Amino acid sequence: MSRIVVSLGGNALGKNPAEQKELLKNVAFHIVELIKDGHEVVIAHGNGPQVGMINLSFTESTSTPDMPFPECGAMSQGYIGYHLQNSIGNELAKQKIKKSIASIVTQVVVDEFDPAFDRPTKPIGNFYTHEESKVLEKTMGYDMVEDAGRGYRRVVPSPMPIDIKEIDIVKSLLNEGHIVVTVGGGGIPVIRKGYSLVGVPSVIDKDNASAKLAELVNADILIILTAVDNVYINFGKDNAEALHEVSIERLETLIEEKQFAEGSMLPKIRASINFARNKKISVIASLDNAEKAFNLEAGTIIKG
């Protein structure tokens, strides 16, 4: 029996509630296979499209207040967490497995002096014209950037997670045999101000948050589920090659060779390395290969 952190991509969750519900049936099936193998499972998930959608609805709506980013993240944890625990709970009931699952609203602590706060890089929400973006910079104090010819978008900082406020809650539940959903969307980002934790408009990379979670619950394996079956070198080229088992040293060389796309595969690899470094195992695999990946028979396996 292993303690496993599974990190699900926000893009795999769909663009609206009906789509999310449908896609999660498949996710639930794979997660329950893992539980049937006797593993302790903690689930982390992204929220990119969903938190963008929530933020946008408050921005566009004329009779509701503006909703700050940490609060939108909290809403996305409720929204995605509900569907996750409902679909996994339904699959468990169907297979007559007596296990409880719940989603924990989770705050993740970041350092207010993290250099990321000086350099917002994470694009969120919808696209604006140049004129609109100038207005938003002025009226809302947003940082706006041109995004790959598709228009202007708000960018927020993406600081590193340093602690998970509700980690004792997560540990208690795991120790009691429950399944836990936590650090949704990378967690609600908060900084320390004296004794208080205060929400900050930023987005924590969900794979970095998952690696921190895996470290803090002393997991054996971190599994990052994504759209591709493996990590590739020369991705998209004729000489593309899937990596099966790979050392941290080899990955670090490949990172220096700029083999992995920034904002896509690179953060997953960095998070995997961070976790594997302490004699642990990280796996990057597709959802469809999840069971095999859980048994270290598919995906890209990084052993520290």
Place this chain on the structure above:
Amino acid sequence: MSRIVVSLGGNALGKNPAEQKELLKNVAFHIVELIKDGHEVVIAHGNGPQVGMINLSFTESTSTPDMPFPECGAMSQGYIGYHLQNSIGNELAKQKIKKSIASIVTQVVVDEFDPAFDRPTKPIGNFYTHEESKVLEKTMGYDMVEDAGRGYRRVVPSPMPIDIKEIDIVKSLLNEGHIVVTVGGGGIPVIRKGYSLVGVPSVIDKDNASAKLAELVNADILIILTAVDNVYINFGKDNAEALHEVSIERLETLIEEKQFAEGSMLPKIRASINFARNKKISVIASLDNAEKAFNLEAGTIIKG
């Protein structure tokens, strides 16, 4: 030491994130006093204004999907739960009390044959003109009613809670000494369909959900915090009289005399009676009298 369920009104949480944060500082102070007295605390809360705001923002926004009511409820659990655990966590840290708190995304099971489904009574969201309400009836299948001369509003059923899906999670956390926020907004209403739980557009009264919660965690006391210091007879009249300690029998007589306002004090009293009936104690009090109420020195005390 007692196990106490505290039920907070959604109206006490304010109309926007800044207001909610500010109001919760006071709530947090009172809850922490209770914790310092050594009690085990579970917090339930309403979400009337908040879930209406969330639903409205998705309705008004043109580029986001329509958001069903159960999902809006889940978002409100994230939104209010985050502020609750943050403000109480900050107050605990300030007073150097080592306790963890977390909000649990919570599904509450209702009976699909509950007669409430044939008679939607709970007004939600914003006001429409007669013409708009006709369009919504036709296009969205909503039930619309005229609301006290202020316009037309959607009404949804308000069924009784029969079970709390995540109750084992709540119990585990309480047994480990943690503080729990659960059944936010009365819980996400779900019905059983074969092995599955399926969300239904309805709103569970948060005091009924709190009473069910208090029963299931075997609490000693249910405290319903509201805007008034006591339950009154002849409320608003010259001969108004505050009730201090009152028996279930007396309350039932007063209910028959129509002493309590439907949709306001009456559901709180019914929920209090339901819980107190099994030799327990329910208290209805104002937030400012919370500590005294916790020690049964203020509010209206109903002993079963």
